[in-house]
Amino acid sequence: xxNVLGLNAGASGPPHGxxxxxxxxxxxxxxxxxxxxxxxxxxxxxxxHERIHQAMRYAVFAGGKRLRPFLVLRSAAxxxxxxxxxxxxxxxxxxxxxxxxxxxxLPCMDDDDxxxxxxTTHVAFDEATAVLAGDALLTVAFEILAHPDTHPSxxxxxxxxxxxxxxxxxxxxxxxxxxxxEAENRSLGADDTVTLQQMKTGALLEFxxxxxxxxxxxxxxxxxxxxxxxRDFGLVFQITDDLLDVLGSAVKAGKTVGKDHAxxxxxxxxxxxxxxxxxxxxxxxxxxxxxxxxxxxxxxDLRALALYLLDRES
Numbered sequence: 359x360x361n362v363l364g365l366n367a368g369a370s371g372p373p374h375g376x377x378x379x380x381x382x383x384x385x386x387x388x389x390x391x392x393x394x395x396x397x398x399x400x401x402x403x404x405x406x407h408e409r410i411h412q413a414m415r416y417a418v419f420a421g422g423k424r425l426r427p428f429l430v431l432r433s434a435a436x437x438x439x440x441x442x443x444x445x446x447x448x449x450x451x452x453x454x455x456x457x458x459x460x461x462x463x464l465p466c467m468d469d470d471d472x473x474x475x476x477x478t479t480h481v482a483f484d485e486a487t488a489v490l491a492g493d494a495l496l497t498v499a500f501e502i503l504a505h506p507d508t509h510p511s512x513x514x515x516x517x518x519x520x521x522x523x524x525x526x527x528x529x530x531x532x533x534x535x536x537x538x539x540e541a542e543n544r545s546l547g548a549d550d551t552v553t554l555q556q557m558k559t560g561a562l563l564e565f566x567x568x569x570x571x572x573x574x575x576x577x578x579x580x581x582x583x584x585x586x587x588x589r590d591f592g593l594v595f596q597i598t599d600d601l602l603d604v605l606g607s608a609v610k611a612g613k614t615v616g617k618d619h620a621x622x623x624x625x626x627x628x629x630x631x632x633x634x635x636x637x638x639x640x641x642x643x644x645x646x647x648x649x650x651x652x653x654x655x656x657x658x659d660l661r662a663l664a665l666y667l668l669d670r671e672s
Contacts, residue, residue, distance in 0.1 A: 433570025534558025560592030590646035
């Protein structure tokens with residue numbers, strides 16, 4: 359199985375076409391569940407400030423694979439967590455992720471006009487509204503986690519809030535964005551580039567995978583195992599994203615491509631070359647899948663997902 363990235367997930371053994379088809383169906387069904395809850399949780403336009411509600415909903419419902427919610431739900435399923443609780447955490451992480459995209463697309467950041475195949479929020483509305491919509495989505499994420507419906511234990515809810523704040527904050531996603539901005543004016547080596555990507559992209563993916571053991575109040579070894587899976591998975595996701603920036607098309611990717619290369623940004627593709635990055639992605643995908651061996655069949659979707667990324671086109 360190969361695609362525009364030139365990677366072949368089938369060569370690594372575990373899942374093949376039928377497994378990937380089942381995974382895509384599972385992800386599509388989960389996305390519908392998450393979107394249904396988000397529709398209920400997000401404010402519907404009302405009052406003199408209805409424009410902010412419109413912008414928030416535009417950004418959230420502009421499409422997307424709902425990858426982070428899927429990781430939350432599947433990590434929670436490993437431990438038999440109540441699906442309604444896990445779904446709320448899944449919605450929270452997607453709302454926070456969407457805020458980051460709205461802000462990343464702004465002219466003062468990446469200055470993108472296209473996201474998920476649609477005009478970015480600041481293009482569809484205006485810059486000020488986009489900034490405020492992102493701010494509003496960020497706060498909604500923590501409102502969702504803090505609500506008693508997310509988990510009966512206040513301690514667990516506090517742990518979720520603290521973990522998501524760390525993943526999205528100065529030593530996580532925001533810190534990674536700062537490094538990314540500064541990388542345009544200085545040279546980054548492979549280790550620094552991995553650090554950048556683990557902060558900017560990987561931290562939120564790691565939260566999504568850690569949500570399951572947090573909700574289940576699972577032992578430390580489960581937290582460590584899911585975190586290790588997430589770190590490798592996050593790098594696979596970023597490498598394939600960078601390969602798409604070099605080899606993909608805007609139509610399939612749903613966003614502008616070629617910008618990292620044009621801006622001279624350091625990526626593992628630019629540092630290792632296309633073939634080196636491909637090999638790195640395959641090795642990481644296989645290692646992340648093997649990390650979940652103790653969970654047996656219950657982790658099939660998570661194992662398949664790591665390998666499925668190797669064939670992504672968007």
